Amino acid sequence: MNIGNNDETGEMVLNAAPLDIRHLSEGQLASLGVSEIAYLKPVVVNGTPAFAIHAADGTAMALAGDAEVAMAAIRQHGMEPVRVH
Numbered sequence: 001m002n003i004g005n006n007d008e009t010g011e012m013v014l015n016a017a018p019l020d021i022r023h024l025s026e027g028q029l030a031s032l033g034v035s036e037i038a039y040l041k042p043v044v045v046n047g048t049p050a051f052a053i054h055a056a057d058g059t060a061m062a063l064a065g066d067a068e069v070a071m072a073a074i075r076q077h078g079m080e081p082v083r084v085h
Contacts, residue, residue: 036056036079036080037055037056037079037080037082038053038054038055038056038061038074038077038079038080038081038082039053039054039056039081039082039083039084040052040053040067040070040071040074040081040082040083040084041054041084042067043063045063048065049065050063050064050065051063051064051065051066051067051070053070053073053074067083
């Protein structure tokens with residue numbers, strides 16, 4: 001079973017069909033992990049090193065001056081941080 005969409009009551013509905021990742025649409029693939037994973041990317045802003053925080057789909061979410069602070073912020077929002085090198 002895999003998790004499906006919310007029903008009209010807002011409850012999560014389970015789908016009976018197994019998930020076959022070989023047949024995901026581009027949109028389904030892009031949305032995998034969006035609400036569970038955020039990644040850190042080292043950047044330079046105005047000559048100062050920083051860490052950009054992005055959702056799994058690449059959407060920019062925040063900027064932090066320190067990797068540990070960025071990871072704590074990600075975890076505080078119930079997501080798992082991943083570093084991009």
